[in-house]
Amino acid sequence: MVSIAQMRKPPAGYFTSRLGLGEYTDWIDESRSWKETVSIGDWSFLWQRRYRGPDSLKLFSDFSVNSFEKFDVLQSKHVTHCNEAGKVIHEGILSRLSEDEYMLFGRNGFWLDYQIRKGGYDVESIPADGFNFQVAGPNAVALMEKLCGPEVRDIKFMHSGKLRIAGHDVLALRQGMSGEPGYELQGAAEHAKEVYDAVFLTGEQFGIRRVGARAVMINHLEACFPTIGTDYIPAIHSDDTREYGEEFTREMQKYNATWNIAGSFESDDIADWYRSPVELGWGRNIKFDHDFVGRDALRAELDNPRRTIRTLVWNPDDLIEVYASLFREGQPFDYMDMPRNNRGFVYADRVTLGGELVGISTARGYSYSFRKMLSLCVLDVRHAEIGQEVIVVWGNPGSPKKEIRATVASAPFKKDNRRVDISK
Numbered sequence: 001m002v003s004i005a006q007m008r009k010p011p012a013g014y015f016t017s018r019l020g021l022g023e024y025t026d027w028i029d030e031s032r033s034w035k036e037t038v039s040i041g042d043w044s045f046l047w048q049r050r051y052r053g054p055d056s057l058k059l060f061s062d063f064s065v066n067s068f069e070k071f072d073v074l075q076s077k078h079v080t081h082c083n084e085a086g087k088v089i090h091e092g093i094l095s096r097l098s099e100d101e102y103m104l105f106g107r108n109g110f111w112l113d114y115q116i117r118k119g120g121y122d123v124e125s126i127p128a129d130g131f132n133f134q135v136a137g138p139n140a141v142a143l144m145e146k147l148c149g150p151e152v153r154d155i156k157f158m159h160s161g162k163l164r165i166a167g168h169d170v171l172a173l174r175q176g177m178s179g180e181p182g183y184e185l186q187g188a189a190e191h192a193k194e195v196y197d198a199v200f201l202t203g204e205q206f207g208i209r210r211v212g213a214r215a216v217m218i219n220h221l222e223a224c225f226p227t228i229g230t231d232y233i234p235a236i237h238s239d240d241t242r243e244y245g246e247e248f249t250r251e252m253q254k255y256n257a258t259w260n261i262a263g264s265f266e267s268d269d270i271a272d273w274y275r276s277p278v279e280l281g282w283g284r285n286i287k288f289d290h291d292f293v294g295r296d297a298l299r300a301e302l303d304n305p306r307r308t309i310r311t312l313v314w315n316p317d318d319l320i321e322v323y324a325s326l327f328r329e330g331q332p333f334d335y336m337d338m339p340r341n342n343r344g345f346v347y348a349d350r351v352t353l354g355g356e357l358v359g360i361s362t363a364r365g366y367s368y369s370f371r372k373m374l375s376l377c378v379l380d381v382r383h384a385e386i387g388q389e390v391i392v393v394w395g396n397p398g399s400p401k402k403e404i405r406a407t408v409a410s411a412p413f414k415k416d417n418r419r420v421d422i423s424k
Helices: 027-036 056-062 110-118 139-146 151-155 189-206 218-222 241-251 295-303 317-326
Strands: 039-043 049-051 076-082 088-098 101-107 123-127 130-136 161-166 168-174 182-188 207-212 258-264 308-312 344-347 350-353 356-367 373-380 389-394 402-410
Touching: 027 207, 027 218, 039 189, 049 056, 049 110, 056 101, 088 110, 088 168, 101 241, 101 373, 110 123, 110 241, 110 402, 130 139, 130 189, 139 151, 139 182, 151 161, 161 182, 161 189, 168 189, 168 241, 182 189, 189 207, 207 356, 218 356, 218 373, 308 317, 308 356, 308 389, 317 373, 317 402, 344 356, 350 373, 356 389
Parallel strands: 039 207, 258 344
Antiparallel strands: 039 130, 049 101, 049 123, 076 088, 088 101, 130 182, 161 168, 168 182, 308 373, 308 402, 350 356, 350 389, 356 373, 389 402
């Protein structure tokens, strides 16, 4: 059984620098780059796997909410895998490399390997050791054109192009996790340093910045990309996924890795930290042209959604009181790290209206560009109107609580510029 109490206690020696990244200029400078110039982020730590074999597409179809009726070579999809109750087990980017070979990037991706081991699929799962550099921002296209030529402008959104950088073959996926035009550069690990250095050297004339540990997840907040292990717990401890959950937990323990929770939200049921793709804003990706795990539950939820995702804008006067308490006598309120929590917790806070629980706030972070404290919030649809005033309860169990006023805003909070026409 999962111990909720233990999940609030990180193990000894828990990391303090998220994802093993450093800080390069400073988090304010870095967090401005993907909106003002161009940034480069190293996401090579993501779980990477190649799938090859005649049943590959059937495997993805059986366990993904997405349709694969149209899936061209060098096209990519944001795929989501759910349990029977329609709660997310894994999500990531799946790219079709050839007729029967695919690459999956993400976190907690062993779910498909588990299905292969259970039998019934003629698919080979191959560990991939490669780099994944994200180049994004208003100057990203100009940088890539300078480095590789005008063909970078021909790459359609969520498609890849084959480029040469520093003499090496590189796949460039046009995506943009920052909410700006961008490319994910993927290739063999042994070429990583040469490719990275070539991009960075060329990028200096375009104002490039390395994105470090403190700034790295602010773009996910501004652009509304809820993330496993940050905004929710994967649904691996339900009745239909228990065997897999135990196996995956043992695998994580080899690396001293755990799922950890914090914040004012409390429950005795781990499922209250699970989320559905509908709640996370991915309902448009759910297609009912095929059978898949969670199909019935998601159809019912789409017909009558209970919660949706929004951004909350936190009241600055109430926030100042949290920091001011550090300079006063008595027990202060729990500290708010800047720009956001960097210790790998799912930080879930109660959101109330008239004393009633109406939502759960996650990913609280400070956006220097907007000069606002923001969070993502899975909110009851009846209270999700833009401009609605709510209360976020700040403080871990056993700590003093501070009620912070917040205003409901759109998600994403930042304008989504990923699909702008780059052909000219």
